[in-house]
Amino acid sequence: MSRRGFLEQIRQGGVSLSPELAAAFAAVPREAFVPDGFQRRDGTWAKPSDADFLELIYKDDVLVTKVDGRTPISSSSQPSLMAMMIEALDVRPGHRVLEIGAGTGYNAALLASLGAEVVSVDVQPDVAGKAREALKAAKIDGVRVEHGDGYAGSAGDRFDRVIVTVGIAGLSPRWRAEVVVAPVEHAGTHPVLAVRDRAGTVVTPSGFMTAAGPLTAAHPFPAPAAPGTLAEFTDYEGPCFDPPLEPLTYRDLWYAAGVWNRRTTLAAVPHREQNALIILDLTRTGGAVVLPDGSVLAGGAEAAAWAAEAAALRDRWLGAGRPPMRAWRVGLAPAGDPEAPILVPSSWELTR
Ligand SMILES: C[S@@+](CC[C@H](N)C(=O)[O-])C[C@H]1O[C@@H](n2cnc3c(N)ncnc32)[C@H](O)[C@@H]1O
Structure with a gap:
C-alpha cells in the first residue's frame, strides 16, 4: 500500500483532507511510531519484519500497541478519525496544542507537521517514553511528551487548542483553550465534540478506549453501565x-x-x-x-x-425530521467530584 493509497483510504472514510493535512499524512512515517509492532485483528502480533507490515500500517485502521489481557490500553487511532478530529481542531502554524493521550506519538507528529507546538501527555510512563523515542527517531521537532494524568493539563501552560485522544466522561476545567476536541461519553460510546465556550457540536461518532482517572469520574448524568446477561427479547x-x-x-x-x-x-x-x-x-x-x-x-x-x-x-x-447528530448543540456544566470536577454534557438543543 503506497502513501498515495493511504490518503485515498482516509478520504473514503468520508473526510475531506485539507492540502496541509494531506501533506502531513504523506510526510510522517506511521511505521516509525509502532517500532514494536501491533496486535492484528486475529489477536496475533504483527512485527516490523513481517512481509505485510507496511501494507497494514498504511490502512485506515486502528493499530493496537498495548493490551492488558484482552483489553487494548494504547493504540494509534484510526487515521480517518484522527483526520476528522484534527480538521475540527482548526489548528494553525504557531498554535500551542495540548494533546491528552500521547499513545504512539503519531497524532502529535501530524500536529507538529502542521506547524503546531505540541505538549502531549500520557498517563502510562512506558507509553510516554516510547512516544518520545519514536518522535526523536522520526526527527519530529516541536513535540514535548509528558508523563501524567491529562486532567491536570500541563502545569502553568496556556494553549490555543486541546485535543483528547481517549474517551472521557467530561472535560477538565483546567484545559483553558479556545477549542477543545474530545470524545465525550454519550449513551454508551464517545462521540467526538468540538467545544467552544462550554458549548459543543458533534464531529463524528467514535469508539475510543476509556481514560483513566478523574476524566472518567462518576457524575449525575451517566449512561447506564453495560448490560448484564439480557433476558429473552x-x-x-x-x-x-x-x-x-x-x-x-x-x-x-x-x-x-x-x-x-x-x-x-x-x-x-x-x-x-x-x-x-x-x-x-x-x-x-x-x-x-x-x-x-x-x-x-x-x-x-x-x-x-x-x-x-x-x-x-x-x-x-x-x-423531528431525522436530525443528524451534528445538528445538536450540547451545553456542558460542571459535575462530579467537587475536588476534581469535570464539564459534562448536560443540555441539548436542536439547531436545525
Ligand atoms: C488511543 S491512545 C492515543 C493515541 C495517540 N494519540 C496516537 O496518536 O497514537 C489513548 C492513550 O490515552 C492514554 N490515557 C488514558 N487515560 C489518560 C489520562 N487520564 N491522561 C493521559 N493519558 C491517558 C492511554 O495511556 C493511551 O496511551
Whole structure:
C-alpha cells in the first residue's frame, strides 16, 4: 500500500483532507511510531519484519500497541478519525496544542507537521517514553511528551487548542483553550465534540478506549453501565424503515434517543452482528431494542412499557425530521467530584 493509497483510504472514510493535512499524512512515517509492532485483528502480533507490515500500517485502521489481557490500553487511532478530529481542531502554524493521550506519538507528529507546538501527555510512563523515542527517531521537532494524568493539563501552560485522544466522561476545567476536541461519553460510546465556550457540536461518532482517572469520574448524568446477561427479547413492532437506516443514520437515531432517554446505550444483543440501540431497564437485563429497520424488540419484567418507550423515541426522531447528530448543540456544566470536577454534557438543543 503506497502513501498515495493511504490518503485515498482516509478520504473514503468520508473526510475531506485539507492540502496541509494531506501533506502531513504523506510526510510522517506511521511505521516509525509502532517500532514494536501491533496486535492484528486475529489477536496475533504483527512485527516490523513481517512481509505485510507496511501494507497494514498504511490502512485506515486502528493499530493496537498495548493490551492488558484482552483489553487494548494504547493504540494509534484510526487515521480517518484522527483526520476528522484534527480538521475540527482548526489548528494553525504557531498554535500551542495540548494533546491528552500521547499513545504512539503519531497524532502529535501530524500536529507538529502542521506547524503546531505540541505538549502531549500520557498517563502510562512506558507509553510516554516510547512516544518520545519514536518522535526523536522520526526527527519530529516541536513535540514535548509528558508523563501524567491529562486532567491536570500541563502545569502553568496556556494553549490555543486541546485535543483528547481517549474517551472521557467530561472535560477538565483546567484545559483553558479556545477549542477543545474530545470524545465525550454519550449513551454508551464517545462521540467526538468540538467545544467552544462550554458549548459543543458533534464531529463524528467514535469508539475510543476509556481514560483513566478523574476524566472518567462518576457524575449525575451517566449512561447506564453495560448490560448484564439480557433476558429473552421478543418482537413487539415490525420494521418501518425500508431500506433500513444506514449505519451513520442509525447512530443519529441512537444519539437523539440518548438525549431524550438517559437509559439509552449501544450494546451487543443476541443474534445481531452489530451493536444495537438499547434502552435498558433498571436491572440492566431487560428493556427494548430499536433495530436499523425500525423494528422493536423487548424483554424483561416491563417489556411492554419499554417497547412503547422505544417506539416513541424512534417516532420522535422521525417527527423531528431525522436530525443528524451534528445538528445538536450540547451545553456542558460542571459535575462530579467537587475536588476534581469535570464539564459534562448536560443540555441539548436542536439547531436545525
Ligand atoms: C488511543 S491512545 C492515543 C493515541 C495517540 N494519540 C496516537 O496518536 O497514537 C489513548 C492513550 O490515552 C492514554 N490515557 C488514558 N487515560 C489518560 C489520562 N487520564 N491522561 C493521559 N493519558 C491517558 C492511554 O495511556 C493511551 O496511551
